[in-house]
Amino acid sequence: MxxxxxxxxxxxxxxxxxxxxxxxxxxxxxxxxxxxxxxxxxxxxxxxxxxxxxxxxxxxxxxxxxxxxxxxxxxxxxxxxxxxxxxxxxxxxxxxxxxxxxxxxxxxxxxxxxxxxxxxxxxxxxxxxxxxxxxxxxxxxxxxxxxxxxxxxxxxxxxxxxxxxxxVQMLRPYMSTSLHKKVRWSFPGTVEHPIPHLAYSQGAYLGRMVNLMMERANKPPYLVPHAESDMADVLRELALNGHGVAWLPDCVAHSAERHGALMCVSSDPAWELSLAVxxxxxxxxxxxxxxxxxxxxxxxxxxxx
Known part of the structure; x- marks a missing residue:
């Protein structure tokens, strides 16, 4: 051997x-x-x-x-x-x-x-x-x-x-700056103008964290499913390319290659969650x-x- x-x-x-x-x-x-x-x-x-x-x-x-x-x-x-x-x-x-x-x-x-x-x-x-x-x-x-x-x-x-x-990492909703300039809606959306949601696959840990936010919210945002993945990196790339809004840890959102290409779409604490590392x-x-x-x-x- x-x-x-x-x-x-x-x-x-x-x-x-x-x-x-x-x-x-x-x-x-x-x-x-x-x-x-x-x-x-x-x-x-x-x-x-x-x-x-x-x-x-x-x-x-x-x-x-x-x-x-x-x-x-x-x-x-x-x-x-x-x-x-x-x-x-x-x-x-x-x-x-x-x-x-x-x-x-x-x-x-x-x-x-x-x-x-x-x-x-x-x-x-x-x-x-x-x-x-x-x-x-x-x-x-x-x-x-x-x-x-x-x-x-x-x-x-x-x-x-x-x-x-x-x-600590904050889990927040992000979208591309280019998409923000084009859309007619604003977060958290409306019945007439729901937000395209880039979601985590069922069972994904970060998906469960997003669900916790939704469950505690007085009024959940108006979301329409657009794409899903169990990886935050994939959802970041989809968001960068203008496909919708994704909840991302700050470290993932800030690792986008193009500085300033992603922006947090809400300053409301109801739509963010603190995660210890x-x-x-x-x-x-x-x-x-x-x-x-x-x-x-x-x-x-x-x-x-």
Missing amino acids: DTAWLLDFVTLAEVNNFTRAAQIRHSSQAAFSRRIQALEAWVGAELIDRSVFPTRLTDEGSRFLEYALDISQRVSDLRADFSGRPSAWLSRIRIAAPHALATGFLPRRWQEWVRGLAALNCVINPANVHDAVTTFISGNADLLVCFHNPQQPIHLDPEQYQRLTLG MAYRDKHNPSPALQRLWRRLSSLYEVPA
Whole structure:
């Protein structure tokens, strides 16, 4: 067995995507797939469930992952000891986060977090909120960065998991400035002129947050469905192209490439919701990289809750 196969397998287990894993491993997808198949042949069991998307580990694959991580880390640490270079395990942070935070929040914060922390790097695994939490509690991520609202909390055992509040994001209704110049209606719309709504798919976390606002409103806005997606980034792009109004976290709205291309359509607090951004870590995770980063986060933000 080639020990590089173990690193291929660990990478695939982290990102759950053959194409992305092959890119990370600087390989063609065909060659990468052959190496995974060779590893499965050597183990004598199917490690990857290819019948679902995104791909996931089989039960045998989950069991084998523990050994693959241990072996690859030991080999990396030994090589680092011989060469004097830091190993990946000593410097890498695996982060699970919902798409909105993975694209709109983390890229802006990471540089500040690791300033002065030599050789610290990250692997960000974007997913929906449910899958991000599942990835974290299954041990396939060192850090969970997630939204938190008291009415839709993330339930993690405080005896095992420590948390920090990294900031607050406001969820507000946005539309493109170009559309605003054209329309005859104004927020919250009327029966005669309802607002084209760019909605979250059923079950999406941010969609549930929007529903909370609607439920508490004395008089809901006049909305007509126009498009939907479970990803805030997709709704932002639809809004940028003038398709309607989308409720977006500020970090997503402000990450639009064209400055000023999106505008908040209402200053009424009834149509916005405050979402805390929380970081979670397993107190028993021995990763030296995670311990270094958590100390930095603790110095930058509030005392752990």
